[in-house]
Amino acid sequence: MIIEAQCDSLLLVAANYSKSIITLKRQLNEANRANSELKETAKEREAPGLKITFIAFIVGVAAGIVLTNLIRKIWQKVF
Template identity: 45%
Template sequence: MQNKGGTIVVYATCDSLQRQCEYYERQMASYKKALNQQKNEAKTEKERSSNPWKRLLIAFIVGVATGIVLMILTRKIWQKVF
């Protein structure tokens, strides 16, 4: 068994040891695949909600528009009453 630049190299002559090495290689490949998928999902999620200022601006505009609409409706209702 050797360690070459972060990679463990195992030489096996026994069939059971060879099967064990192949099992761990498959496990490692599936873990790498899952890790890459999680990285991609995290990157996508970060891109979706990347700009909090944009959300703040949209919320402000919606708030102002709601205030204007409510003010107009309130004035119309009060004009009918008086």
């Protein structure tokens, strides 16, 4: 940024604006960095996919079959 001024007060205003621009750019970079980190952690915490849901369903069905067979065998011994 190049500023030419003849008045001292105008130079001070321009210097203040220059400092403000530098500060705002730094804050914007930090915010962008934090936003990208949040996106990365959000991707890591995504809900389980269809594959995991299918596996859980199959395990549940298998557990139900095993328990049903065990209960039948136990009741056959009782009666």
